[in-house]
Amino acid sequence: MAFWFLFLLLLGLATYLMVQHSVAQITRTPVWLLWLVLMTPAFILTGWTAIYGVKQPPPPGLFMWSLFVCILLYSILFKWGRRSPRDTQNPPQAQASESALTMQPTPEPTTRPIEPREETQLRNCFPWSVYYVQNIEYRPQAVICRGQLRTKASNAYQQIKTNIEAQFGDRFLLIFQEGFNGKPFFVLVPNTQAAKQTNTPRRDQEQLTRPRLALLLLVVTLLTTTLVGVQIAGVSLPPTREMGSFLKVLFSPNVLLKGLPYALGLMSILGTHELGHYLTAKFYNIRSTLPYFIPIPLFLGTFGAFIQMRSPIPNRKALFDISIAGPLAGFVITLPLLIWGLAHSDVVSLTEKTQVFDFDALNPKYSILLALLSKLALGSQLTAKSALDLHPVAVAGFLGLVVTALNLMPVGQLDGGHIVHAMFGQRTAIVIGQIARVLLLLLSLIREELLLWAIILLFMPLIDEPALNDVTELDNGRDIWGLLAMALLVIIVLPLPQAIANFLQI
Known part of the structure; x- marks a missing residue:
């Protein structure tokens, strides 16, 4: 059990540093309280593991609902203590x-x-x-x-x-x-940042990007995703109470190598997504942090990655380019990984109680794009009564599709919210965001796994931060790319229509 407490310690330290660096100057709510709220899901998972061991995973609802409650509570505490503009040194x-x-x-x-x-x-x-x-x-x-x-x-x-x-x-x-x-x-x-921008020593750049923190989170996340990849690969581990045997098996080279395909695949997708944002921001001379990964010892091994921009966006063109660069870059990496992983996955019998995150028997018809790619990779092996036992690389690719879809939702400060804001302006983007939230809520009545995400979007603000020039419209080329991004969202989220399934014989 000491192993999981070590992870909890590293995760707690990284989370505290991120909260202190990102929000300490813009809210009066104590940093330790915000940290405690963010760490509660990790505490719950660690406690469950301490009691029941890794062989008995916690109920999905326990983790998802604790995550939802903590995100909501964090948002309330943050807004409750938010400083007025005159109290903060941010623009x-x-x-x-x-x-x-x-x-x-x-x-x-x-x-x-x-x-x-x-x-x-x-x-x-x-x-x-x-x-x-x-x-x-x-x-x-x-x-x-x-x-x-x-x-x-x-x-x-x-x-x-x-x-x-x-x-x-x-x-x-x-x-x-x-x-x-x-x-x-x-x-x-x-x-207020004019003086800071004119005095631009190397130390200030390092303080902005925090390369040591970014590297630490990268290494820890690689380890946590590798451990999750080991379990996805089907390796049976001794109980954690037998710490010697547990660590010996877990850290043997053969076992770790089985977890690396999932870890490297998922981190490549998430990292490329954030690098798309980061490099495009650098192109427009916008100050931003390096990508920060968020490690967790269970579930998927990570909560994802993020960057923070510390200077205003000049216009809607830059807002569009920065926003769409992440999902498109991540999707470019996701596509070949997913196709290769599907080609190396096993076809199993479809059961009546399949779920979206059941990687041992996944129904590919949950998503139009997943079904098309599965048929492309497996051909005649895939029939109407088939499900997929996903290869670890395919699991990473499938999660890449999920991450792409969630980020493309046209709501608030998600990438999709920025995209529709840049395309149609702030007023129209608010209307589109409200419609998207209602549609996702209705879709969750059919697909229960979307309910948590629909509830989170309901609490997400619809108003996006404006660019400096928030009036000049985009050119036709960017409008087309924006519509293609929304089309990508649709074919990932919507289930395969029966007419297309009959045509493809799946």
């Missing part, structure tokens, strides 16, 4: 949306981002032939300029941005948004 562009600004108190604040004598300079930054300013509103952390747009949005933003920089230097970030009334408006917010 307040997230608070610059129309809804957030209208919730600020309307009385004239005692301090303003610009002096009264500077208002004339500000107005001169808006030529009447580009954007005719009709009203200027002062808020504690923003100056809102409303008026009439008289030229192309992209030209207007670039010219006014140049004028603002000429008059005020790097004091402000300029945000261009479309209001709920359909009229675009400009917002100036103080650029």
